[in-house]
Amino acid sequence: MRPGDVLRHPAAVLGIMAISAAAVCLQNIRAILPPGAGLSTILFPNPSSTAELMLHYTVLPRIVMALMAGGALGLSGALLQRILKNPLAEPATLGVSAGAYLTLAIAGVFAPSILLVAQTWIAIAGAALALLAVLGLSWRGGLSPETVTLSGLIVSLYCGAASAVLTLFNHELLLGLFIWGAGYLDQQDWTGVLFLAPRVGCLAIAVALILRPLTILSLDDRSARSLGLPTTTFRVIALVLATALTGLVTAQVGIISFIGLAAPAIAGGLGMRRTGKGIVWASLIGALLLLLTDQIVLAFPVTYRLFPVGTITGLLAAPLLIVMIRRLRPTTVPEQRARPRLAQMRRPALLLVTLIVVSAPLFWFAVAFGRGLGGWELSSGDALMSLSTWRLPRAACAFTGGAMLALAGAILQRMTSNPLASPEILGVSSGAMVGTILFIMTVALPTRWGQIGAGAAGALIVLVAMLILSRRPAYGGSRLLLLGVSLSSISSFIIALLMTSQDPRLGQVLSWLSGSTYAVTLSDAISSTTVLFLGCLTIPLIARWLELLSLGEAAASSLGTPLIGSRSILFSIAAVMTATATTLVGPLSFSGLMGPHLARLVGFRRVASHLFSSALMGGLILLIADWAGRNLIFPYQIPAGLLATLIGGPFLLFLIGRRT
Amino acid sequence: MSFAFPSTSGARKPPPYRIAALDWTSAQNLLALGANVITLPERTRYGERVVEPAAPPGTYDLGLRSEPNLELLNSLAPDLIVMHPELDMLRPVLDMIAPSILFDPDANDDPQNANKLASARVKLERLADEIGKLDAFSSYMNVYDAGLSEAAARLRSYDGRAVYIVTLLDTRRALVFGRNSLFQSLFSQFSIENAWDGPTSTYGHATVTIDALARRPDARLLSVGRESRLLLQAALRSPVIASLPFVREERAVAIDDVLFYGGLPSAERFARMASFGLTGTAAP
Incomplete structure (x- = not known):
């Protein structure tokens, strides 16, 4: 046996995790333990010794809480992934955590007294509602992994945007929620543990009871039904159990991402694929992963802020995932299936022209009509000229930003034949964001062109990394998405670290992160229009490549497409578009996903017309969002990126639900 | 800057x-x-x-x-x-x-x-x-x-204990104000010791879990803000904090909101409310 083989043995991996977690725990306990006191004082503290009380009431429950929460999240993730036959399913990707967060935020703003007594139930209700929405939308499609993941991500984004709006206008009221949401495991007594333990215990026993039917269910539906198993009933039971587990844990410790995704993936990577074993190992790995991460966080040097473990789980789990993704069985998820063909439009060119003709008055309307000191007004002449100073750059940047993201999204969706591919979800936006922030932080006078350049470099690095990592065997849809989500989590960690520096220049960055066009100037509008125009010029050139690449590599190559060359150029265009848009409207906007889908649903199928119409749709989404954001609650303003998610989310969900 | x-x-x-x-x-x-x-x-x-x-x-x-x-x-x-x-x-x-x-x-x-x-x-x-x-x-x-000298006069009867100035964020965590804060400058002027000597941000506050307040069992606790006042009783019931003398002897007081970076008008408001709170007298 080579040393490498030892590492592949499941027990060895678990053992190493357990030993390192125990070592860090011991180190942290030693740091507080008064000299001369034995370890037994942890269990039986001297009531007059504050240090011993601290060990008993803060350090020890924190350890137990980490094990329990991690185990429950691992278990819940493993269940969800098996039921939905979807390796991407976990509380975060199904919108469950975000749903819990949103209901708590609503309660915090409108009924804070209820929040004090019924926090757990409110969180569970939110989690259940989110899952119901996701499943309801994908029920008719037989819960196909593709639809479930798409709906889940959109519900997540939607709840996240809604919570962000509430936070924006009620910052002081929601400070506590803000901290809760970041995911902290610190405890002040045993009540959290005592509340969670029996409930998680009961749910775990319930899972054990349905393990046999679950195993049969995981084979395939037909053989399960032939064995007389009511498949739908068991699926629903398992889903309810998984939601209850997540809701309970989320209510107690906040949003801890990635454990539910990473633990089952690691268990699977270690060869624990059979249902029973897989679920048990996922729980164990989840428990140890969270404990280890949290104890490392606890050992961090003390500064003026608490570091959330929720941020770090993402960082630690991401590299593990990238390694483990290699060993995942190739799945069909969420590869494009043969769908009933939507009606192919007879005259795409005519409709495209109509769309463009409609856009122009819409744009004029967005600038001319709005609220001011005297209420709603449609301005013209000199008044319009004067208002244009404030409104024109914002409307132009919103439109061009949305259009560029949607164009990038359409290119990525075409290239990867993956309907979920978009700059936001593949981590390309995060790459652009990190590049831009680093540039702002290191350069004395950051120009807009410099920011775009730095952002493009960041976006391109992410795209190239994805290209290299997912090279073999081909672009498996789920692999690419897993990689994208992992990369996003790494970049969000870097951003969290930068934010702790409290550099005053970051204030500007923060409002930009919420997708606001507040700070854009006329010269920004001119440069972004130029970039969009250049991007649209390339469409006729790249359309043929995209059409041929969709036939498969071999076919494309035999028809004379330079594989590496065409890919590099396509990726570069997507990167430049994403970076330019991200510097203007922030990374949140979601039009990169929505634009191409809307264009397809309207009926644009051919590559060139689809790319054009995607850009137009994406642009219109953000244009409308920016207009509404400026006027709805005048003089207060809602960032366009957030509002686009709020308006567009339900619409897109409705369309997805109807399609399947 | x-x-x-x-x-x-x-x-x-x-x-x-x-x-x-x-x-x-x-x-x-x-x-x-x-x-x-x-x-x-x-x-x-x-x-x-x-x-x-x-x-x-x-x-x-x-x-x-x-x-x-x-x-x-x-x-x-x-x-x-x-x-x-x-x-x-x-x-x-x-x-x-x-x-x-x-x-x-x-x-x-x-x-x-x-x-x-x-x-x-x-x-x-x-x-x-x-x-x-x-x-x-x-x-x-x-x-x-005039406002500050009235506050100073009131505080002449103060027992001289060090004070933690906190705003509770939930029942487990708090902002604590220390070095570099407006409140600290004011306390120095009144010769009252701030019990928090740990690291602080540029605005002079730090986010801590409330067990961090156990470092100075002899201290007093001054809670600032209306939400903080609502959370105070629940926070004080946590075992580590409840074991501290400042809770047993009810040495915790709460005052209303003060902008902690607002310059002299904020300082005057804080001095007035804190001097009433710490000396157990009621505002007129």
């Missing part, structure tokens, strides 16, 4: 001015000088969080503090804009509306001098000079000095 004064941009007409305040600190200090403030951001919340001096009834709400509404600001046509340096990036756009000046009582021109009150006083005087209200400055300083 330090700035070379005068930081005015653009040509200005002579006072009196119709002034737009783009942030709460500027609004609070301008109102203390009796200036004609025509607009300020998040006006309702200003009344709840900053409280005094109150904004006059006709004052326009300018929208969110992070994004004051420029269109509205333009149509109000102020003579002068006063804002925190954090919003300095708006300067090129604001120049199209009216001349603007930066105001930050927290900024320290002299790094040797850690006293926030002294620098806040200098900044307020400069602001008064800029808006042509130096006489209003001296009459405000009389009010301020």
Whole structure:
């Protein structure tokens, strides 16, 4: 046996995790333990010794809480992934955590007294509602992994945007929620543990009871039904159990991402694929992963802020995932299936022209009509000229930003034949964001062109990394998405670290992160229009490549497409578009996903017309969002990126639900 | 951050001015000088969080503090804009509306001098000079000095224990104010020891889990803010905190909201409320 083989043995991996977690725990306990006191004082503290009380009431429950929460999240993730036959399913990707967060935020703003007594139930209700929405939308499609993941991500984004709006206008009221949401495991007594333990215990026993039917269910539906198993009933039971587990844990410790995704993936990577074993190992790995991460966080040097473990789980789990993704069985998820063909439009060119003709008055309307000191007004002449100073750059940047993201999204969706591919979800936006922030932080006078350049470099690095990592065997849809989500989590960690520096220049960055066009100037509008125009010029050139690449590599190559060359150029265009848009409207906007889908649903199928119409749709989404954001609650303003998610989310969900 | 004064941009007409305040600190200090403030951001919340001096009834709400509404600001046509340096990036756009000046009582021109009150006083005087209200400055300083000496007189009966100044965020975590904070400067002036000597941010606060307050069992606890007051009893019941003498002997008091970076008007409000709270006397 080579040393490498030892590492592949499941027990060895678990053992190493357990030993390192125990070592860090011991180190942290030693740091507080008064000299001369034995370890037994942890269990039986001297009531007059504050240090011993601290060990008993803060350090020890924190350890137990980490094990329990991690185990429950691992278990819940493993269940969800098996039921939905979807390796991407976990509380975060199904919108469950975000749903819990949103209901708590609503309660915090409108009924804070209820929040004090019924926090757990409110969180569970939110989690259940989110899952119901996701499943309801994908029920008719037989819960196909593709639809479930798409709906889940959109519900997540939607709840996240809604919570962000509430936070924006009620910052002081929601400070506590803000901290809760970041995911902290610190405890002040045993009540959290005592509340969670029996409930998680009961749910775990319930899972054990349905393990046999679950195993049969995981084979395939037909053989399960032939064995007389009511498949739908068991699926629903398992889903309810998984939601209850997540809701309970989320209510107690906040949003801890990635454990539910990473633990089952690691268990699977270690060869624990059979249902029973897989679920048990996922729980164990989840428990140890969270404990280890949290104890490392606890050992961090003390500064003026608490570091959330929720941020770090993402960082630690991401590299593990990238390694483990290699060993995942190739799945069909969420590869494009043969769908009933939507009606192919007879005259795409005519409709495209109509769309463009409609856009122009819409744009004029967005600038001319709005609220001011005297209420709603449609301005013209000199008044319009004067208002244009404030409104024109914002409307132009919103439109061009949305259009560029949607164009990038359409290119990525075409290239990867993956309907979920978009700059936001593949981590390309995060790459652009990190590049831009680093540039702002290191350069004395950051120009807009410099920011775009730095952002493009960041976006391109992410795209190239994805290209290299997912090279073999081909672009498996789920692999690419897993990689994208992992990369996003790494970049969000870097951003969290930068934010702790409290550099005053970051204030500007923060409002930009919420997708606001507040700070854009006329010269920004001119440069972004130029970039969009250049991007649209390339469409006729790249359309043929995209059409041929969709036939498969071999076919494309035999028809004379330079594989590496065409890919590099396509990726570069997507990167430049994403970076330019991200510097203007922030990374949140979601039009990169929505634009191409809307264009397809309207009926644009051919590559060139689809790319054009995607850009137009994406642009219109953000244009409308920016207009509404400026006027709805005048003089207060809602960032366009957030509002686009709020308006567009339900619409897109409705369309997805109807399609399947 | 330090700035070379005068930081005015653009040509200005002579006072009196119709002034737009783009942030709460500027609004609070301008109102203390009796200036004609025509607009300020998040006006309702200003009344709840900053409280005094109150904004006059006709004052326009300018929208969110992070994004004051420029269109509205333009149509109000102020003579002068006063804002925190954090919003300095708006300067090129604001120049199209009216001349603007930066105001930050927290900024320290002299790094040797850690006293926030002294620098806040200098900044307020400069602001008064800029808006042509130096006489209003001296009459405000009389009010301020009187307020502080009354507080000092009240605190003469104080038992001298060190104090933790906290704002509870939930039942387990709190903001604690220490070095570099406005409250600390005030306490130094009253010779009251701040029980928190740990690391703090540029604004002088730190986020801690409440067990961190166990380091000084002899201390007293002063909670600032209305939400914090609601959370206080629950937080005090946690075993580690409950074991501390300051809880057993009920040495915890709560006062209403004070803007912790608001310069002299905030300091005067804090001194008044804290001196009543710590000496167990009721405000008139």
